[in-house]
Amino acid sequence: MKLLQRILVGICLALILIKVSADSTSESNIIIGSKKFTESVILAEIATQIIEDSGVEVSHLSGLGGTRILWSALLAGEISAYPEYTGTLIQEIFSEKKIDNFAQLETALAEKGIGVTSRLGFNNTYIIGMRESRAEELSISKISDLKLYPDLKFAFSNEFMDRGDGWPALRQQYQLPQVDVRGVDHDLAYRGLESGSIDAMDLYSTDAEIEYYKIRSLLDDQKYFSDYHAVYLYRLDQKRILGQQLQRVSGHIDNDTMVAMNAAVKIAGRKEQSVAASFVKNNFAIESSLTEISIYDRFLKNSKDHLILVAISLFAAICFAIPLGILAARRPLVGQVILATAGILQTIPSLALFVFLIPLLGIGGPPTIVALFIYSLLPIIRNTYSGLHDIPAPLRESAQAIGLPPVTSLKIVELPLATRSILSGIKTSAVINVGTATLGALIGAGGFGQPILTGIRLDDTSLILEGAIPAAVLALLVQALFELFERVLLPLPLRYQVENKQA
Amino acid sequence: MLKLNNISKRFNKDQALQPFSYEANAGQTSVFIGPSGCGKSTLLRLITGLLASDSGEIIFDDITLSQQTLYKLRQRMGYVIQEGGLFPHLTALANVSVMANYLNWDKDRIDARIDELSGLMQFPAELLLRYPGELSGGQRQRVSLMRALMLDPELLLLDEPLGALDPMIRFDLQQELKEIFNQLGKTVLLVTHDIDEAAFFGDILILMRDGGIIQQGKIEDLVQHPAESFVEQFIRAQRPCPALVDSEQ
Numbered sequence: 001m002k003l004l005q006r007i008l009v010g011i012c013l014a015l016i017l018i019k020v021s022a023d024s025t026s027e028s029n030i031i032i033g034s035k036k037f038t039e040s041v042i043l044a045e046i047a048t049q050i051i052e053d054s055g056v057e058v059s060h061l062s063g064l065g066g067t068r069i070l071w072s073a074l075l076a077g078e079i080s081a082y083p084e085y086t087g088t089l090i091q092e093i094f095s096e097k098k099i100d101n102f103a104q105l106e107t108a109l110a111e112k113g114i115g116v117t118s119r120l121g122f123n124n125t126y127i128i129g130m131r132e133s134r135a136e137e138l139s140i141s142k143i144s145d146l147k148l149y150p151d152l153k154f155a156f157s158n159e160f161m162d163r164g165d166g167w168p169a170l171r172q173q174y175q176l177p178q179v180d181v182r183g184v185d186h187d188l189a190y191r192g193l194e195s196g197s198i199d200a201m202d203l204y205s206t207d208a209e210i211e212y213y214k215i216r217s218l219l220d221d222q223k224y225f226s227d228y229h230a231v232y233l234y235r236l237d238q239k240r241i242l243g244q245q246l247q248r249v250s251g252h253i254d255n256d257t258m259v260a261m262n263a264a265v266k267i268a269g270r271k272e273q274s275v276a277a278s279f280v281k282n283n284f285a286i287e288s289s290l291t292e293i294s295i296y297d298r299f300l301k302n303s304k305d306h307l308i309l310v311a312i313s314l315f316a317a318i319c320f321a322i323p324l325g326i327l328a329a330r331r332p333l334v335g336q337v338i339l340a341t342a343g344i345l346q347t348i349p350s351l352a353l354f355v356f357l358i359p360l361l362g363i364g365g366p367p368t369i370v371a372l373f374i375y376s377l378l379p380i381i382r383n384t385y386s387g388l389h390d391i392p393a394p395l396r397e398s399a400q401a402i403g404l405p406p407v408t409s410l411k412i413v414e415l416p417l418a419t420r421s422i423l424s425g426i427k428t429s430a431v432i433n434v435g436t437a438t439l440g441a442l443i444g445a446g447g448f449g450q451p452i453l454t455g456i457r458l459d460d461t462s463l464i465l466e467g468a469i470p471a472a473v474l475a476l477l478v479q480a481l482f483e484l485f486e487r488v489l490l491p492l493p494l495r496y497q498v499e500n501k502q503a
Numbered sequence: 504m505l506k507l508n509n510i511s512k513r514f515n516k517d518q519a520l521q522p523f524s525y526e527a528n529a530g531q532t533s534v535f536i537g538p539s540g541c542g543k544s545t546l547l548r549l550i551t552g553l554l555a556s557d558s559g560e561i562i563f564d565d566i567t568l569s570q571q572t573l574y575k576l577r578q579r580m581g582y583v584i585q586e587g588g589l590f591p592h593l594t595a596l597a598n599v600s601v602m603a604n605y606l607n608w609d610k611d612r613i614d615a616r617i618d619e620l621s622g623l624m625q626f627p628a629e630l631l632l633r634y635p636g637e638l639s640g641g642q643r644q645r646v647s648l649m650r651a652l653m654l655d656p657e658l659l660l661l662d663e664p665l666g667a668l669d670p671m672i673r674f675d676l677q678q679e680l681k682e683i684f685n686q687l688g689k690t691v692l693l694v695t696h697d698i699d700e701a702a703f704f705g706d707i708l709i710l711m712r713d714g715g716i717i718q719q720g721k722i723e724d725l726v727q728h729p730a731e732s733f734v735e736q737f738i739r740a741q742r743p744c745p746a747l748v749d750s751e752q
Contacts, residue, residue, distance in 0.1 A: 394586055395591075398589075398590075399590070400553060403574055403654075404601070
């Protein structure tokens with residue numbers, strides 16, 4: 001009974017912790033979000049600096065997973081504003097409404113409680129691009145020319161692959177015959193294009209890389225792509241604080257300005273913060289106080305975030321999965337259901353799970369912890385189940401026959417005998433958990449995924465390693481820690497599986 | 504002391520035990536003997552409640568075995584199986600005192616009882632802190648018997664307790680056990696497939712085949728007045744040692 005009580009207390013504690021950390025995110029004042037590409041980060045940084053100048057406490061949660069995640073976070077009030085594009089709103093968010101002018105868009109947004117600034121000044125529409133030399137060789141200059149070369153290899157950003165105005169409709173419009181079409185990360189696609197492993201990719205017209213990598217933009221000769229004017233979205237219930245300030249940016253950023261700012265970050269290697277600061281200084285005479293975070297502080301913060309994600313989710317999973325594993329071992333029918341359910345949960349893709357969790361738990365730590373918790377269940381349940389199940393029948397029966405009641409037998413005979421198996425299940429979960437927690441950066445949970453995502457975005461290997469190496473080291477440490485536990489927790493004769501039967 | 508009224512057990516299509524009745528008197532050693540699969544182990548598993556009987560009832564000292572009485576009654580039975588069933592993660596001492604600890608005996612009482620039992624079973628005290636894996640087969644069975652005797656049960660259920668031991672150790676343990684049974688006056692139900700062992704221990708022998716009783720009585724009855732040819736065959740198949748047969752006569 002004591003064991004059960006401890007487990008229950010543990011679960012309650014974990015839930016309280018999750019709740020507390022959820023509350024702490026929603027309490028901080030104004031949060032500006034951005035998507036995980038440089039332009040979005042720069043625009044959000046500009047907004048952050050302008051609002052900060054008006055005397056409001058504001059922070060920038062940068063590099064979140066994608067339109068769906070930002071949009072749900074805005075609706076849920078987890079963030080207050082973020083930069084978006086009219087085309088994305090019309091084609092993606094309101095695809096059923098058939099919106100064809102800005103006034104209609106404004107009305108549709110207002111119905112959701114969301115306000116919008118007027119256009120910032122540039123149109124970042126989609127373009128299909130090829131390496132200049134390759135395009136020259138095949139004399140391709142417009143999208144309809146692609147029809148003649150069915151063997152060309154295409155790689156599009158994952159979002160472009162399945163959005164309403166993305167690849168499927170483009171293929172329809174131009175009757176494109178290509179079949180070798182893959183979804184890849186936008187920043188990685190440039191490297192593919194450069195190396196020649198792909199022939200064409202989707203581009204944004206303000207991408208700094210177009211010039212850098214000598215890419216030919218193919219003419220949209222059937223006027224397929226709609227306009228993607230940049231705007232800021234903000235919550236109408238915060239209009240008093242945000243509306244006027246964000247509106248100041250409108251009309252100040254034309255295409256060349258945006259391309260230049262993108263290039264300053266991606267090619268020249270300046271920080272988004274400082275590029276945004278130059279912009280607000282030149283246009284609005286605002287002096288931003290830039291806080292440079294040292295690599296050491298960043299490492300400390302990432303480590304702390306990462307460890308919290310792993311520790312809470314793993315602890316909750318242990319408290320929850322061991323009793324389930326015991327139940328599964330005791331009741332074979334229920335056991336099949338439990339194991340099958342845990343197996344199915346394991347196969348849910350993390351991004352899908354995040355999108356599902358954001359309306360319930362917002363962004364940041366809580367949904368990440370819940371997702372990690374779910375992914376940690378199966379190995380622990382499985383190993384608890386098999387550890388108990390594999391105890392030789394004579395031992396289990398001896399415990400019964402000498403008069404031990406089931407709970408006592410579980411506590412002093414069966415669980416100790418299953419310890420090795422249970423611990424190795426927990427170890428597997430912990431190692432997977434450390435790796436999976438890097439995905440938390442997609443929804444603003446921080447951790448070692450943050451430098452990895454930013455590093456991929458900026459093509460900065462040292463930044464990628466700043467996340468990848470500690471994550472790998474942490475996985476090894478966790479493994480070592482549990483091997484130590486095994487030594488301490490396992491009863492002496494079970495530590496080395498040498499049975500010296502002398503009979 | 505122990506009454507079995509018409510108990511039976513069927514596994515799927517297999518009738519492991521025909522409706523079976525037997526009464527064991529206090530202080531008496533009953534030996535169940537027969538070829539593998541004759542139902543003798545099933546019988547002991549029914550009495551300990553590891554299996555539920557399909558019919559009939561088991562009455563222990565006027566208490567009927569049921570889900571409610573099971574745990575109390577098990578404390579009055581000692582059960583030993585062939586490999587001992589010792590818990591490998593507990594020391595010999597912890598194995599022996601596991602139930603006494605569960606019942607919250609105080610330390611002095613436990614120590615005193617352990618002293619008494621290691622004297623009785625001639626188990627060296629310095630081996631008590633070893634794990635089962637560090638003991639010989641004979642030592643392990645001594646520990647198993649100590650565990651079974653710890654709560655001073657009235658009934659001992661022994662399922663091939665010496666079956667896995669080599670002949671010398673087995674012979675010694677047989678001698679000792681018989682003395683202990685006589686000395687303590689326990690009611691014993693012993694299962695074996697070895698006619699020598701059965702003859703040596705048994706006040707009453709119950710020869711079984713296919714889940715039913717073929718003949719019950721003293722060894723002399725079985726030898727001199729076999730109920731059917733199977734009894735003769737079974738006894739002959741075990742090639743009794745001539746010396747032992749001489750001494751029985």
